[in-house]
Amino acid sequence: MTNATSTRPEDLRENMIIHIRAAGHLHSTRIEQAFRSVPRHRFVPAASTEEAYQNRAITIKPGKDRPASCISVPTVVAMMLDQLNPQPGDHILEIGAGTGYNAALLATLVGDTGSVTTVDIHPDVTDHARRTLTDTGFEQVQVVTADGALGHAGNAPYDKIIVTVGPWDLPPAWFDQLSVGGTLVVPLHWRGQARSVAFTRHDTHLRADNSRLCGFIPMIGIVPTGERTGTITDNVALYWDTDQNIDPHALRGVFTEPATTVWSNVHVVANEPFDHIWLWLTATEPGTCRLDAEDDAIEAGLCTPAFAYRTPTLVDGDSLAYLTTPRRAEQPGPNGERHYELGATGHGPAAAHLAQRIIDQIHRFDRDRSAQPLITAYPADTADTKQSTGTAIHKSHTHLIMIP
Structure with a gap:
């Protein structure tokens, strides 16, 4: 031993x-x-x-x-x-x-x-x-x-x-x-x-x-960088890609709007990963990006993201919704373990609609928690992407096609 x-x-x-x-x-x-x-x-x-x-x-x-x-x-x-x-x-x-x-x-x-x-x-x-x-x-x-x-x-x-x-x-x-x-x-x-x-x-x-x-040190050199970031209020920022139509200025007052939270009736046990929800969002929702909230913003009650610096978020114009902090279920799970319900919180005029779209992908995740979308990467100068079905993500050298 x-x-x-x-x-x-x-x-x-x-x-x-x-x-x-x-x-x-x-x-x-x-x-x-x-x-x-x-x-x-x-x-x-x-x-x-x-x-x-x-x-x-x-x-x-x-x-x-x-x-x-x-x-x-x-x-x-x-x-x-x-x-x-x-x-x-x-x-x-x-x-x-x-x-x-x-x-x-x-x-x-x-x-x-x-x-x-x-x-x-x-x-x-x-x-x-x-x-x-x-x-x-x-x-x-x-x-x-x-x-x-x-x-x-x-x-x-x-x-x-x-x-x-x-x-x-x-x-x-x-x-x-x-x-x-x-x-x-x-x-x-x-x-x-x-x-x-x-x-x-x-x-x-x-x-x-x-x-x-995973997480790795960003690559430097001649490989292009196409991630953009913008502050939407004190201590809260968004990260998105260059091919997305996201304007952080349109969201400057979004957290002054009442929050709308929708619960999924989908539960995870403590430490069970649910990152595939983010993956499914990238395959189905063109407005998927990342919310980065400092501890001060969370403690002030501006937002309640599932993870402070890396929470999947949907943006549509002047509204957004994000995967919210899971809430502990009142009753223990089938094996007596603690479990937590997944949900989404939205802000802005389309808050409820965007939150429900996240809930839809939570339900997709729950149907098969190990399933993943198919990812195809084409050289950017190829015509094959025109023949493909799925959500397209356009980069400088590569077009990704996400097929749910």
């Missing part, structure tokens, strides 16, 4: 694996063994051994407002490796070298017949990754200093590409350098959310039926 109080790296690594498994992210014995064999603490030498195995990110390069580079949370690393499913012999491109730890896991999984190329825009980050990879016996990983949006044509085509920074768009190089039938796992931003999407490359497009909520 693992000693929970031990400070031996091997014991701490086992405890980390137990935590990852409990979070539901270790479905592969091969990936679990890779976590067991790669010494995470040696990729973050400035941190203590105990810190290295905690379920949190560790910064290796600070930035102005947020870290410029870090080692990702272990559960997120495992989640994305599960989506990527690296196999022996695979040739893999990683965008975002970080500490080199993820590249070491990938190299372990692809074996001697495969290859790993990792790219980062920061020379000091690639220096760190190259040093740690060499020190831990993974000198076969090729570390490249370049803008990740360009990929690395020298080793293309790749069987799989994994992106460990958060882009708003999909650069053409990633599509061009990925083999047909290959997998691209990328924490893509749209409609105010970020989700790790597992795309499969087809002749003319990418397609995914698997995405998971």
Whole structure:
């Protein structure tokens, strides 16, 4: 049995694996063994051994407002490796070298017949990754200093590409350098959310039926950024995309309007995720965006979002509605557990109508809580989007089609 109080790296690594498994992210014995064999603490030498195995990110390069580079949370690393499913012999491109730890896991999984190329825009980050990879016996990983949006044509085509920074768009190089039938796992931003999407490359497009909520450092470089933000009242802002017709000025007085809250009669237990509601909204509602409310605004009673800084919201002209703080049910659930009812709160002339539209997607979520819409990504210059049905999300290099 693992000693929970031990400070031996091997014991701490086992405890980390137990935590990852409990979070539901270790479905592969091969990936679990890779976590067991790669010494995470040696990729973050400035941190203590105990810190290295905690379920949190560790910064290796600070930035102005947020870290410029870090080692990702272990559960997120495992989640994305599960989506990527690296196999022996695979040739893999990683965008975002970080500490080199993820590249070491990938190299372990692809074996001697495969290859790993990792790219980062920061020379000091690639220096760190190259040093740690060499020190831990993974000198076969090729570390490249370049803008990740360009990929690395020298080793293309790749069987799989994994992106460990958060882009708003999909650069053409990633599509061009990925083999047909290959997998691209990328924490893509749209409609105010970020989700790790597992795309499969087809002749003319990418397609995914698997995405998971996540958060990553935004990508810098030549990849375009198309998210916009605007303040609608003190300590409350909206985030939306450039292809959306959202005017924050039209909403300046929206919280002076009476609130209308509609309840769904759909319940979740404590800590049960319900992020698929946001995903369904992006597939059905063109006005889906993100509400960012500071604690002061919530404490003042201006709004009651489900999550302070990241709550899905619908905007239509001078009205909005958002997923509201779930209310605790008076009676316990079937197994005696606490459970909470989901609802939506609206403000403005169309408050009730917008709140009900969120309720509709809560009911859709409740019919099959594991279901997701199909996501298809076309290069922006293709004509195939004209043939597609579904909700279109237009980016600079890519058109996403969300099919409920």
